[in-house]
Amino acid sequence: MSETQQGMFGARGTGDTSGYGGLVATAAATGSTERPFGGYFDQVADDLERAYPDFADAITRVVVDRGELTLHIKKDRLVEVARILRDKLLFEMCMGVSGVHYPERTGSELVAVYPLLSMTKNQRIRLEVATSDSDRHIPSVVDVWGGNNWHERETFDMFGIIFDGHPGLTRILMPDDWDGHPQRKDYPLGGIAVEYKGATTPAPSERRSYQ
Amino acid sequence: MTTTFDPYASSRETTEGTVYSVTGGDWDELVSEIGEAKEERIIVNMGPQHPSTHGVLRLVLELEGETITEVRPGIGYLHTGIEKNMEYRSWTQGTTFATRMDYLSPVFNETAYCLAIEKLLGITEDVPERASVIRVLMMELNRISSHMVALGTGALELGAMGPMFFAFREREMVLDAFEAITGLRMNMAYVRPGGVQQDLPAGMTTRLRELVKTLRKNFKDNEKLLIGNTIWMKRTVGIGYLDLAGCTTLGITGPVLRSTGLPWDLRKMSPYCGYENYEFDVITADTCDVYGRFLIRMAELEQSLRIIEQALDKLDALNGAPVMVADKKIAWPAQLALGADGLGNSLDHIREIMGSSMESLIHHFKLVTEGFRVPAGQVYAAVESPRGELAAHVVSDGGTRPYRVHFREPSFNNLQSTSAMSEGGMIADIIGAVASIDPVMGGVDR
Incomplete structure (x- = not known):
């Protein structure tokens, strides 16, 4: 996919069309949040530290932002942590996985985000696992939360993240023979020629003189 | 796709034996073609255009008689990005x-x-x-x-x-x-x-x-x-x-x-x-x-x-x-009051931003074009x-x-x-x- 072509939609760069913006986008905080985290988050962190001796080694960052707790986990420890969260901390539901592609974060371009729910305790936390674009593998958690089966297929389909150990990682929304992974930032909106029964219709971006 | 594959052929040979595709036609003809084959397994594609699949859901059913042995749902037909x-x-x-x-x-x-x-x-x-x-x-x-x-x-x-x-x-x-x-x-x-x-x-x-x-x-x-x-x-x-x-x-x-x-x-x-x-x-x-x-x-x-x-x-x-x-920075892009002709902004608002306040005009433009x-x-x-x-x-x-x-x-x-x-x-x-x-x-x- 070409990186310069953006199709018909969306300004390049900042989206500031008039030059009057002046405001600089604030980057998301990159450090860990210091204790106390507030609410039940301290309890969750304490419980996890007690139940999982390798906590400090496996969990790289603990972030509390806008009232939500995110645990950043090394990818090779994900399944271990997931199992303990499910069995010991009673996060019996995983609400799926969402991918995010940050092309500018060298070495951790692809991120998988898992929202967890404990119905027993009515608590929610989030796991985040990053991997580099050159090594797109993240272990699958389908053995722990079976309902993540389709969600992981969708994230594979959209971002090209390969979930190792998934029982049948195939495309789910796009056609089986599709090229590329549409939700990645280097994949254009539009810009794809339409093929239907032998007839080819040029991509929307090719049909207009303005781009 | 190989050139020999004909999607409308009534049967074709695969590694699992002869596969018969049924897409309408005469059932008796098919039965006589299958002949004495003992295989009872039938794969049925239910959908994607089936009235009871809530739109375009495809269910690949593997049947033994009328009993379902395996279901594989196929989705994605309505993916719009x-x-x-x-x-x-x-x-x-x-x-x-x-x-x-x-x-x-x-x-x-x-x-x-x-x-x-x-x-x-x-x-x-x-x-x-x-x-x-x-x-x-x-x-x-x-x-x-x-x-x-x-x-x-x-x-x-x-x-x-x-x-x-x-x-x-x-x-x-x-x-x-x-x-x-x-x-x-x-x-x-x-x-x-x-x-x-x-x-x-x-x-x-x-x-x-x-x-x-x-x-x-x-x-x-x-x-x-x-x-x-x-x-x-x-x-x-x-x-x-x-x-x-x-x-x-x-x-x-x-x-x-x-x-x-x-x-x-x-x-x-x-x-x-x-x-x-x-x-x-x-x-x-x-x-x-x-x-x-x-x-x-x-x-x-x-x-x-x-x-x-x-x-x-x-x-x-x-x-x-x-x-x-x-x-107003958040509210404005959502509040485009229509003019009397049903188009564009209300005239009162345009009168204000064009006539009396340059700052309002700039802000309005920025917020409407950029959000x-x-x-x-x-x-x-x-x-x-x-x-x-x-x-x-x-x-x-x-x-x-x-x-x-x-x-x-x-x-x-x-x-x-x-x-x-x-x-x-x-x-x-x-x-x-x-x-x-x-x-x-x-x-x-x-």
Whole structure:
């Protein structure tokens, strides 16, 4: 996919069309949040530290932002942590996985985000696992939360993240023979020629003189 | 594709033996062609164009006689790239995309998305009370119209035509109310970041009170038709069984989860839009089957009417209160008052920005062309849609457009349970099982 072509939609760069913006986008905080985290988050962190001796080694960052707790986990420890969260901390539901592609974060371009729910305790936390674009593998958690089966297929389909150990990682929304992974930032909106029964219709971006 | 493959050939050789494709034609001809073959295994492609698959769901069924041995759902036929498109539009414009996902519950889609944006902006507390009450009112009206389709089409698919007529009669009344309030029957993009797009028209609460009265009376028609009906119970009781352990493993929420007896409803468990201020019951059943889910949906209609009545009382008390946050930077892109000709901005507004305030003109231009900025970060906001937990995972990089929006669609997740509900059962029962999940393919595929 070409990186310069953006199709018909969306300004390049900042989206500031008039030059009057002046405001600089604030980057998301990159450090860990210091204790106390507030609410039940301290309890969750304490419980996890007690139940999982390798906590400090496996969990790289603990972030509390806008009232939500995110645990950043090394990818090779994900399944271990997931199992303990499910069995010991009673996060019996995983609400799926969402991918995010940050092309500018060298070495951790692809991120998988898992929202967890404990119905027993009515608590929610989030796991985040990053991997580099050159090594797109993240272990699958389908053995722990079976309902993540389709969600992981969708994230594979959209971002090209390969979930190792998934029982049948195939495309789910796009056609089986599709090229590329549409939700990645280097994949254009539009810009794809339409093929239907032998007839080819040029991509929307090719049909207009303005781009 | 090899050149020798002919998709319309009646049979072809594979490593597993001869495969016969049946796409219409004479059944006797096929039987004579198969001859004495002992193989009983039949693979049936149910859908994607099958009237009982709720749109374009494809179910690949492996059958032994009439017993299903394996189900593989195939989805993606309605994938429209809504999440990708939203990355190229401003935060406010995103509502017009989100509303089109699950086309039976547009208000829920919009609300989940807007709650996420408000959380990112840190203005959850600033959303005016009247806006929240209107959101609740619209969501509960929408729950009724959505359940009406679930009940009506579900009954039709199992062979009962009458309930469909009643259900769609009620649904039309709700859609008429939507049209009066928002201008559109579906996909209305009415809920906007910071509040709602416009206030209720004059006299709407009176009209809605009449509607509640009519609906309460009309719901009895379907109750009389179906509850306890012998034929209906034979098609639904004990069908599509999925217990609590199965629901938890598969991440199932909504009526399917509540049919296992667990009163899990986000309106009670983690209230949003002020749901903690309404009195209503969470309906459960303990049968884990299609009939239980049907009873839950029937009873939830009455609970929605109760919430609507309380919301109408609140609205009467809040008459004239704002329906959008006071911060004009957020409110403005959503408030393009139309001129007398139905186009563009109101002339009064244009007179002000063109004639008396250069700053206003610049701000107006910036906000309308670019939209507002949202501080960087990520949030997850969930609502209880008619089908279960509908959530938006929204990531901002600090810009005027979403960096990434992902919807945790209950239809998408719950459809996974088709296999667990149907394998080992009869082919006729998969129809009831799928209908009880109530998947909406627009939401599944987004």
